[in-house]
Structure formats: C-alpha cells, structure tokens
Amino acid sequence: MIQPYQNYQLRYKNEKERIKSIVYEAGMSDQFILKEKVARLEEKIKEYTGAPYATAVSNGTSALIIILKALGVKPGVDVLTPAFSFIATASCISLLGGNPIFVDIDKKTGMIDPDDVKRKITPSSRVIIAAHLFSVMANMHRLRDIADEHGLFLVEDSAVALGGTIDGVSAGLLGDIGLYSFFPAKPIGGIGDGGMIVTKDDELAARCKMLRNHGQEAGKRFYHTLIGYNYRMDELVADFITQRLEQLEQIIETRGELAELYHKELASSATYVSLPPKTEYQRVYYTYLVQAEYRDELQSFLEEKGIETVVFYPLAIHEQKAYQHLGHQQGDFPNAEQFASKSLAFPLYPEMRHADVRQITERVNEFYAAKQH
Ligand SMILES: Cc1ncc(COP(=O)(O)O)c(C=O)c1O
16 A cells, blocks of 8 residues: 555654563563553543543443443433444443434534434433544534433543543543543554543542442452453553653644645545534544545545545444344434445544645545546
8 A cells, every 4th residue: 555544653663662661661560450550641631631530441442331331321221322433332332231322413513413312312311422533523512401401421432532622621521421542543542452531520430440440449459349340451551651642732733734734635626525524623633534425436446546545434333233133224314324325534644744645635636537527
C-alpha cells in the first residue's frame, strides 16, 4: 500500500529506547497490574478531563460492561442504544442479559437521534447510551434533558473522544458516566488494549473500582463485596499512556489540521461526498469519515491505486447476524442503514504528511470527475 490506513511503524520508529525502558522498568519493579503507574494514569486523566473519579480498566469494552453492571443492567432491563455504532455499544448490554433497544441515528450527524430516543422509552427503560463516533459528538444537551425527564441514566460511550469537549466539558463527563479506549488506533493510541471510566458520581465510581477487580474493595484482598471481573489494567500500558498523554494536545491539533485539508481538497467532489458535519464543539478526529456515493466502487478504485480505506461500519447493528434473533426488519432504522451503506474512512493519523492527504484526495476527485461525464 502506498497509503496505508494506519502507519504504526512511523509512530514507533523513534521510540525504541523509551519503550524498552517502560518494559524493563515494569519488570524490575515487581509491580505488574493495578499498582502505582495505573494510579498515576488515573490521576493524569482526572487532571486532563476534570473528572473527579477515574478507574483504569483493561479496555473500552470492559469499561462498558462494568458501567452497565454498576447501573443495574440485567435481564428485563432495557437500554436504549444507537442502531449504528461499534458492536460493543450493544453487545455489552446483551452480555449482561439486558435488552438493547435500538434507536435510529440523526441523518446529518450519524449520532443517536434524541427524537427517536423519546419515541422508544418505555417503563422498562433504565439507561440511554450515547456514542460519539469518528469525530462527531452526540447531542448531549438534549439527551441529558430527556434522561432527566424520564429518570434514566445517561452513559456516554466516549471511547474515541478523549480530548473532545462541549461548552468546555470533556467528553465522558457530559452524561452520568463515560469511558475512553486506549486501543492503538484511537486518538491517544496505546501499545495494546486499555480503557478508562470517568464519572462525577462517587458511588458509581466506587462500584466500578470494585467490579474491575473481582468485586474487592481497595486494600481488602480476598474479601469480595460484589461479584466482579478481572478487567484490570497493566502497569506497562498505564506507563505508556501516561507518557503519551503529554502529546495528546499536539496529536489532536495535527489530526484537526489533516481533517481541514481533507475538507478543502474534497470540496470539488461535494456533490458525491458528504464531509463530516460542521460542529460547534472541540472535536477530535479519530477517523476522517465521509458518506460517499458509489462507496464500494470508490473503495476498490482507491485500493487499486494503493490507498487503503475502511468501511465503518458495513452493517447497522440490527443488521448484524448476531442480532437477527431480535427480528428487526430492513427499514426499521433507515438512517442507520443508509449510513452503513455509504460510510467510508480515509487514512488519518498524526504522522501523515499533507502530501499524503493530497495524494488521496486527488484520486478521490479523479474518481468522481469521471462520474460526471
Ligand atoms: C464507540 C466505541 N465504543 C467502544 C469501543 C470498545 O473499545 P475497546 O476496543 O477498547 O474495547 C470502541 C472500539 O472501537 C468504539 O469505537
């Protein structure tokens, strides 16, 4: 590939000694899991986001499971969740025996539609999950109002939105509880799996901390207050993320500049490509996702030219085989289905040069220019 979707070799090229020393230090310290370095990362995330409580966990998916478990999701409990998202936004509900109640997305933003949330609320509803995807954030103000009006918890799946803010409040703290993923492809980009739960609620935070480590209260080894999981974070991962956090502002800025360049260079294909919607808040470009006419043809064309793109996501969640048992039909969530049929993400990573973006956009424009004739 001339233009790969990610380029981790570039990210780590000059990091050899630093990474070796992180591994060596962890090994020599006798401290491998949930120790000082994890506690230090939790403090750093609290500082960076303004969260009163932070709980480091093994990944974003385990964060979601812990959160939903802490909120009492179990058989018979309904959780409203977007029909278009990463599968974990729904599967974590199912894994706890709860019922995912799919909600359509807003046609323009691609995020959960507050009007459809209202339509889907029933007496069995307990939680709304709002996911921020790609670089767009859900309409948290309206969702907060709806959740309050109906006495529901509002979970913010901010797995990909660390660094984003609405009116100065960090993604993750706009609902009752939120999370970040440190998976290598995410904006901060870890060196393996990792996640973090953030909240302003002390009781919820305490429950999450117990649930991540077999239901133990801190300092009370082998005394189990809750039935919990082993969803702990390793010291190695924590040290790496703590160091990377220092670069996050720069990473976000660079990602934003690359996205701006995409906007500018793709303007001539505007009839065929809907660019990421304009927003008022500080966004974090996790991917550069467009809605593209002739999407599959464009993807093949780019691949032939050595440009790798990714379809996020090829199916809405109710269309996945794993959810066929719910009996949803084609057309039940038309905006989600439409998004799944047109979404395409172009490469966007902080080590990219402007010339790389131009090489990609020239090919995209060439593809659509041919369609005009
Ligand atoms: C919206 C969303 N939620 C949750 C997750 C799960 O995070 P992890 O991969 O760390 O388990 C992801 C990961 O891609 C995601 O995109």
